[in-house]
Amino acid sequence: MKSKILVGVLVVALMLACTVAGGLGFLLWQQRQAAQVPVTPLVAVEQAVANEEPAAPPEEPAAADDAADLADAEPVEAAKGPAFVYEYLPAHSKAMRTVENFSRDMDVLRKLNEVNALDGVLMLPGPLRVLTAECEAINAYYVPDRREIVLCYEMINYLVELGVQLHTDQNGQSDTSQAARFLLANLRFMLLHEVGHALVHQLELNVTGREEDAVDQLATTLMLTLIDPDESEGDVASNLDMAGRFFLVNTSEAGYGLAHYAGEHSLGEQRYFNLMCMLYGADPGRYLRVVTSGRLPEARALRCPEESKRITRSWSRTLVPHFAPRYQRTGEEAQQIHAEAVQRRRQNTPAPYRQ
Ligand SMILES: [Zn+2]
Numbered sequence: 001m002k003s004k005i006l007v008g009v010l011v012v013a014l015m016l017a018c019t020v021a022g023g024l025g026f027l028l029w030q031q032r033q034a035a036q037v038p039v040t041p042l043v044a045v046e047q048a049v050a051n052e053e054p055a056a057p058p059e060e061p062a063a064a065d066d067a068a069d070l071a072d073a074e075p076v077e078a079a080k081g082p083a084f085v086y087e088y089l090p091a092h093s094k095a096m097r098t099v100e101n102f103s104r105d106m107d108v109l110r111k112l113n114e115v116n117a118l119d120g121v122l123m124l125p126g127p128l129r130v131l132t133a134e135c136e137a138i139n140a141y142y143v144p145d146r147r148e149i150v151l152c153y154e155m156i157n158y159l160v161e162l163g164v165q166l167h168t169d170q171n172g173q174s175d176t177s178q179a180a181r182f183l184l185a186n187l188r189f190m191l192l193h194e195v196g197h198a199l200v201h202q203l204e205l206n207v208t209g210r211e212e213d214a215v216d217q218l219a220t221t222l223m224l225t226l227i228d229p230d231e232s233e234g235d236v237a238s239n240l241d242m243a244g245r246f247f248l249v250n251t252s253e254a255g256y257g258l259a260h261y262a263g264e265h266s267l268g269e270q271r272y273f274n275l276m277c278m279l280y281g282a283d284p285g286r287y288l289r290v291v292t293s294g295r296l297p298e299a300r301a302l303r304c305p306e307e308s309k310r311i312t313r314s315w316s317r318t319l320v321p322h323f324a325p326r327y328q329r330t331g332e333e334a335q336q337i338h339a340e341a342v343q344r345r346r347q348n349t350p351a352p353y354r355q
Helices: 002-021 023-035 041-052 064-070 094-106 113-118 153-166 176-202 211-225 233-249 258-262 268-282 304-322 331-348
Strands: 085-088 129-133 140-143 148-152
Touching: 085 094, 094 153, 113 176, 113 211, 129 153, 140 176, 148 153, 148 176, 153 176, 153 233, 176 211, 176 233, 211 233, 211 268, 211 304, 233 268, 268 304
Parallel strands: 085 129, 129 148
Antiparallel strands: 140 148
């Protein structure tokens, strides 16, 4: 019953949050972009490489040989990668049916900016299915055999409850708009993490070190570099802050034992600090408060600009060769598209980061 009420309240809050903070705004922005120059979020990542290194020789587009002949012909759109398939599977229990209805009504799977923006960008061997389902566990995971990402209704429900709990003051007043933002920010991070596993598997990417850390880094990189002019740098930071908070909440209060140390995931605190390091390191001037507020120890912060740059560069180099023909860009083109998007974002949301 409790979750039914929370979900009901959040429906409104989520609609508002999506309009203001990204979901619908992003779609509108994408449509505007489509009318101008085709753009991909990873252009931003690609551009990060172009910015810090001598420009690579421009790649010849696939149809370059025939460029002269095609000059007067109708433009032929280059191929996209296989599309993502979004599905809401029926829940079995009454409690989770409420969450299923909420998820369907809100179409939450299409409000995950960075995930949606990756749709069709990469040459995957086949469609990636992104599902919501009842799992009888609070979880989200990737199933390699079926090429499916499963987001459990139990996880959505948990994030709704946790978001409300974290944004309720001492008088019992809940800030549902913040709770809705918390839900979306965490779903965005979580699903990007799972997309990371899917990419490692389907594109047979090289990963050294722990895959769990690598895909956390991909999720953070994409949330930092996706150019959505309807979200300010402050929104970007608070989204990552909220995703980091999830790790802190889910640490073991009773301390850690062998099973934790032997686990494939880093400890919650470590995942949190890794995320904060990426955020601060992406723009130390803008995100200095991450350090001065005590969320990232100075000793770690010193190395974060280099660490953040290296991770972004590594993921860029890893993914760019897998871009679908439609999204292939020379370094120069990527830089120009990126600069225009940044300019538009600053015009739309001039508010600085003040957390
Ligand atoms: Zn994982």
